[in-house]
Amino acid sequence: MNTPRILSTPGANAYAYPLLIRHLLANVANQTDAEIVSGELRFGYRAFVDRVTRLAALLTARGVRAGDTVAVMDWDSHRYLECYFAIPMMGAILQTVNVRLSPAQIDFTLRQSGASFLLHHADFAPLCAQLLLALPQIGGLIVMDGADEDNDYEALIAAASPDFIFGDFDENAIATTFHTTGTTGDPKQVFFSHRQLVLHTIALAATLANQPDGQGMRRTNVYMPMTPMFHVHAWGMPYVATMLGVKQVYPGRYDPATLLALKRREGVDFSHCVPTILRMLLDANAAGGDSLAPWTFVIGGSALPAALAQEAEMAGITILAGYGMSETGPVVALARGLQPDVAKCCRAGFPAILVQARIDMDKGGELLLRAPWLTQGYATQPDSDTLWADGWMHTGDVAALDGDGALRIVDRLKDVIKSGGEWVSSVDLEDLLVALPGVAEAGVIAMPDAKWGERPVAFIVAARGAPPPDMDLLCVQLQQHVASGRISRYAIPERLVLVEALPRTSVGKIDKKALRAMLA
Structure with a gap:
């Protein structure tokens, strides 16, 4: 059988171009007048590239070497963006630490990743002081927001050398690592290489360019x-915004008044978040x-309720869902x-x-994927x-799969409910509940039932400023969807539980394990 021909004799002086994160910065400093805005700072891409270079020089002077893991604990800022580039570009590994995990879980993630250097915001100083007592392998530390005059990020960057040279290395080298945030067991560590992140960046940029007008990211957007x-x-x-040379605005912590003020002051027109932040x-x-308007939002992390999307559209927001997970990069x-x-x-x-x-379909309709940037495995x-x-x-x-080729996520395999021989989608039921008057949020789980196997139970959060919804009336309203064939009669919840708020994971998803514990 014939086999494909392989180019095995390149020219003696040919450049074997590795797909490295540093190549995402090619030409951007000279081809855009856009700014990066973060707190009181405002600078262009030429200054950004200079700051990335100085950060690499600073970390090298502090003893960081290729292959070392550098952990970062910060809010959304220009500092974090600089770490996205400088740390992997120097051949080290960027570990993005989920600051919403418990101290014990953060300790676990730092320990498992083998982090040897830490950059952190002053907000996390007490936590870091506690953690470092049990993590002697972390030999270097920089405070990122000016709280430590002798070890301040901005002062150190200004004093660092601007002459650091980024070299080439294997594109399959690990660039980033972080931990998934499941609701059971310890977080799982995933890894992404330079090649994977470059391909994800290019593919995501091209996918956004293929969107209808107003649904993608262009160089003229403000992100x-x-x-x-x-x-x-x-x-x-x-990574996409930086590669394109887009104006970028980094808000720090997510205070709704600050976010809205930045949108109006800086002309922000492209963002992404989980449904909880959109609701806020x-x-x-x-x-x-x-x-x-104009403001395009990509919503992910959990299902986007149609009622919430409709409300966003009425407020002038162009809304669209995206899909991914920690393991898909995403x-x-x-x-x-x-x-x-x-x-x-x-x-x-x-x-x-x-x-x-x-x-x-042999696995209950499970979605299976292949792409060149999916993580190749966990640490275990x-x-x-x-x-x-x-x-x-x-x-x-x-x-x-819909007729036009689009995917719909029906449910998580572990969350789908089987009642009376019928499959009930918790996602569909949540979507219908949120569309009913007086309901802001809903979370649906299964409860064991001797007769039907399982029955759905719905936890309801009342709409802001509205009286608690009438639970019997909600069930009557759901019956209309039974009559129309949208849901089966087995999908009518066995119980409706009014709660002040739904428990959330560290990344904003409904924590259904916590709901099951509340029910028990």
Whole structure:
């Protein structure tokens, strides 16, 4: 059988171009007048590249070497963006620490990653002082916001050498590491190489360019992240924005008044967040009732309720869902549809460029994936083998494929409810509940039932400023969806529980393990 021909005799002086994160910065300093805004600082891309170079020189002078792991604990800032580039560009590994984990879990992640250097915001100084007592392998420390005059990030950057030279190395070298945030067991460590992140950045930029007008990212946009930079590279968007030379605005902590003020002052028109943050912004803007147009939001992390998307559209926000997970780096699908077709914009969307997706009906409709940037495994090999069974990444999500080729996430395999022989999607039921009057949020879980096997139980949060919803009336309203065939009669909840707030994981997802504990 013939085999493909391989180019084995390149020219003697040919450059074997490795896909390294530093190459995302090629030419950007000379091709854009856009600024990076963070707190009181405002500077251009030429200054940004200089600061990245100085940070690498500073860390090298402090003893960081290629292959070392440098941990970062900060809010969304220019400092974090500089770490996104400088640390992997010098051949070290960036560990983005989830600051919303418990101290014991943060200790576990630092210990498992083998971090030897730490940069942290002063807000985390007491926690870090406690952690470092048990982590002697961390031999270097920089405070990132001016609280330590003798060890201040800005002063140290200003004094560092601007002449650091970034060299080439294997594109498969690890660039970043972080830990997943499941609701059971210890967090799992995942890794991403330079090659993976460069390919994800290019594919995501191309996918965004393929969106309808107003749904993508262009060089003329003003970008502000509202997904923590510790969480899956802030969905990879800062790498895309920097490669394109987009104006970037970094808000620090997520205070809704600050976010809205930055949007208006800086002209922000592209962001991304989980539904909880979107809900917070809409509530904060409700008093003034001002239009938020133009502002495109990519929503991920959990299902986007159609009612929330509709409310956002009414406020002037162009809304679309995206899909991914920690293991996928993360973006593998993005919704698109002409406004105001909210239903199409709430789907997981179309597989991104270079992504292969299929649905395994033998596994209950589980979504399986292939893409060149998916993590190759966890720090523990047995879990890696399960993740990549049969050469496909197993997402644990039940999905369906619409006629136009878009994916819909039906539920998590572990959350789908089987009642009376019928499958009930907790995601669909939550979406219907949030659309009912007086309901702001809903979380649905299964409870064991001797007769039906399982029955759905719904936890309800009342809409802001509204009286508690009438639970019997909610069930009557759901019956209309039974009559229309949208849901089966087995989907009517056995119980409706009114709560002040739904428990959330560290990245804003509904914590259904906590709901099950509350029910028990």
